[in-house]
Amino acid sequence: AQSVTQLDSHVSVSEGTPVLLRCNYSSSYSPSLFWYVQHPNKGLQLLLKYTSAATLVKGINGFEAEFKKSETSFHLTKPSAHMSDAAEYFCVVSDLGGSQGNLIFGKGTKLSVKP
């Protein structure tokens, strides 16, 4: 069975400093991995996805993530945080074990950005 572990429930950074949101997955197959963001009172928006092409994936708003098979990780990074990045971030794996490639969510990491 697939699973996703987001190692930090809450990360706080200062504006202009780097962001690192950690995600580890377990998978018996080659996974598809996604990062979604949820701003307060908003829906889930796709930031980026890994689809077994390039291991370094660039997404929207300056975010990127690197797929490391040896570490079973897919950490999300951004060089310089903006106030508008404050939101909850979900690491998601596509469940190849299921019949419909259902998405399995991590518990989420709440990112706070201090001025």
Added chain:
Amino acid sequence: EPEVTQTPSHQVTQMGQEVILRCVPISNHLYFYWYRQILGQKVEFLVSFYNNEISEKSEIFDDQFSVERPDGSNFTLKIRSTKLEDSAMYFCASRLLGGQHTPNTEAFFGQGTRLTVV
């Protein structure tokens, strides 16, 4: 840009009442999903729907829940007799392609319906 829309944004209902949550998926998508997020907890899969039938459901999706796509446009989730523990944010999602052989297409989510059972 096409988007998934959900109505209502917030629904308050009394315990034991039936509720219907509505979703309009992206028009050319083929796979549809309901997820829920209880406050402070993770997003959980409820059910997936393809070709006018349920393709997979979780253990949360018991006999109190049902889904249908009555008119080829709307995708609804019905809870027959709501319980306090059904209070959550419910997300609808659609996907152009899905299934075991095309897992890497992203799902597009609606903004959610916050259901409060009192």
